[in-house]
Amino acid sequence: MQTTQLSAPPSLGRLYVRAAGRAAADAVVRRRRPRDLPDRQVVVTGHRIPAEAVTAWRGAVGSADPADLPSVLVHTQVFGAAMELMADPEFPLPLPGLVHLSNTVLHHRPVPAETALRVTARAVGLVPHHAGTAVDVVVTVEGPGDDGEEALLWEGVSRYLAKGLHLSGLRPERPARPDFVPPTPTAQWRFGTGAGRRYAGVSGDWNPIHLTSVSARLFGMKGAIAHGMFLAARMLEGREPAGAGFRWHIDFEAPVVLPTTVAVRYEPRPDGGTRVCGWDARRRRPHFSGEITPLES
The missing domain is CATH 3.10.129.10 (Hotdog Thioesterase)
Incomplete structure (x- = not known):
């Protein structure tokens, strides 16, 4: 598996701009994206969630303990690794227009601010959907556990849908609501x-x-x-x-x-x-x- 090493999660704004430019260029030249997920992961080492992010969260969202950060605050501070993966021109689903379907998070241990963390993002599967093709993206956060040794602190799976793009040829029926x-x-x-x-x-x-x-x-x-x-x-x-x-x-x-x-x-x-x-x-x-x-x- 190819590993892209970063020292900090990239800016989401810059990734959106880059992905939008790539999608526009693809439309002009009618470039076909690959149909399979790249064998690649993005790893961010030494990432520290800054105290400024905790202060901003308190002002805009809700309470936050720097020693035990809110689960969604953790997501916001590590998700750039997943976006780096999905903004890749070789990713089969174009980032612009992806629809967020669901999130599942296992918050195993406290994630503290201002502590060195290892963040890993990878795409684990394409899922046929009645409206297109979905992808599951996994992000894990590792850091010091209770005994000071490296431990899995947080792991999340986000599912996104590319509407109208049926890569596998399968079109499951729309489930009855x-x-x-x-x-x-x-x-x-x-x-x-x-x-x-x-x-x-x-x-x-x-x-x-x-x-x-x-x-x-x-x-x-x-x-x-x-x-x-x-x-x-x-x-x-x-x-x-x-x-x-x-x-x-x-x-x-x-x-x-x-x-x-x-x-x-x-x-x-x-x-x-x-x-x-x-x-x-x-x-x-x-x-x-x-x-x-x-x-x-």
């Missing part, structure tokens, strides 16, 4: 017009679909939409156990067009976990469903 019956909400989240820009400021994700209604409409959206990982951060706010040792998952459905109010329900499970769902109360459309569960010791 049961009618959504909104439950009784236990919370409401209000998102203002600038929510996407505010989260972009702390995450580095300046995708135009999140910034303004004008820029979002250029990419086929009805207006600026909230970042999926901002929804994940709100879902986890105040519910991450101290000392880590938990798993969370989120599936994204209808985009959250800004400004809006999202109705939310948290429902305890017998195993100590929590089910979560968020929806548009006026249109009765689900935005996401998720769960937070403790890891078995």
